[in-house]
Amino acid sequence: MSSPARTEQHRHGLRERKKARTRRSIQEHAMRLFVEQGYDNTTIEQIAEAAEVSPSTFFRYFPTKEDVVIQDDYDPMIASAFLAQPASLTPLAAMRAAVRQVFAEVFPEDEETILRRIQLVWSIPSLRARQVDGQIDTIAMLRRAIAERSGRPADDFRVHVLAGAVVGAWVAAIERWVESDGQEPLVGLMDRVLVLLEEGLPL
Structure with a gap:
C-alpha cells in the first residue's frame, strides 16, 4: 500500500504534468492562429477557444498575449x-x-x-x-x-x-x-x- 506522502507526491506530479500539457496546448494553438491570421488580429478569446479552455484559464497561465509567445x-x-x-x-x-x-x-x-x-x-x-x-x-x-x-x-x-x-x-x-x-x-x-x-x- 502506498504511503500518504507518496500518494500526495504522485498526485502533485499528475497535476504538474496536466498543467504542462495545458500550457503547451495554449501556446501551440496560439502560434497556429498567429501564423494563420497574424499576431495583432488574434485575440485571447480566440486562443482560449482553440485550446478548449476559458479565457480565465488562459490568464492563469499567461498574464498577457505577449506572454504566450515569450514565456x-x-x-x-x-x-x-x-x-x-x-x-x-x-x-x-x-x-x-x-x-x-x-x-x-x-x-x-x-x-x-x-x-x-x-x-x-x-x-x-x-x-x-x-x-x-x-x-x-x-x-x-x-x-x-x-x-x-x-x-x-x-x-x-x-x-x-x-x-x-x-x-x-x-x-x-x-x-x-x-x-x-x-x-x-x-x-x-x-x-x-x-x-x-x-x-x-x-x-
Whole structure:
C-alpha cells in the first residue's frame, strides 16, 4: 500500500504534468492562429477557444498575449540542472551538461513551437522589447545559480560577467538556429557557444 506522502507526491506530479500539457496546448494553438491570421488580429478569446479552455484559464497561465509567445520553462529547468551537476565540473562545463540534460528531456516535443515563437518575437517590435526584459531576468537568475554553486556573492562582478556572457552566447546560438530555419540543431549550437567561452573565444 502506498504511503500518504507518496500518494500526495504522485498526485502533485499528475497535476504538474496536466498543467504542462495545458500550457503547451495554449501556446501551440496560439502560434497556429498567429501564423494563420497574424499576431495583432488574434485575440485571447480566440486562443482560449482553440485550446478548449476559458479565457480565465488562459490568464492563469499567461498574464498577457505577449506572454504566450515569450514565456517558457527552460530557464528555471536549466538553472536547476546546473546546480545539480557534480561539483568537480567548472561552471561552464556544468552549464553545458545542464543544457544537454534539459534539452534531451523536453526539447524534441517543443522544437517546432519554439522555433515559430522565436521567429515571431524577432518580427514584432513589442515582443522584441519584452524578450530583452526576459534576457535580463535570465541573467539575474543565472547570477543567483552561479553564486550558489561557486560560493561567491551574487553581486560579485565575475559572477555577473559570466551570467551575461552565457546569455549572450545563447542569443547568438538561437539566432544562428533561426537563420538556418531550424536545420542546425539548437542543442548543438548551444553547446558550441559555451565551448567557445570555455576556450576564451579564440579568433
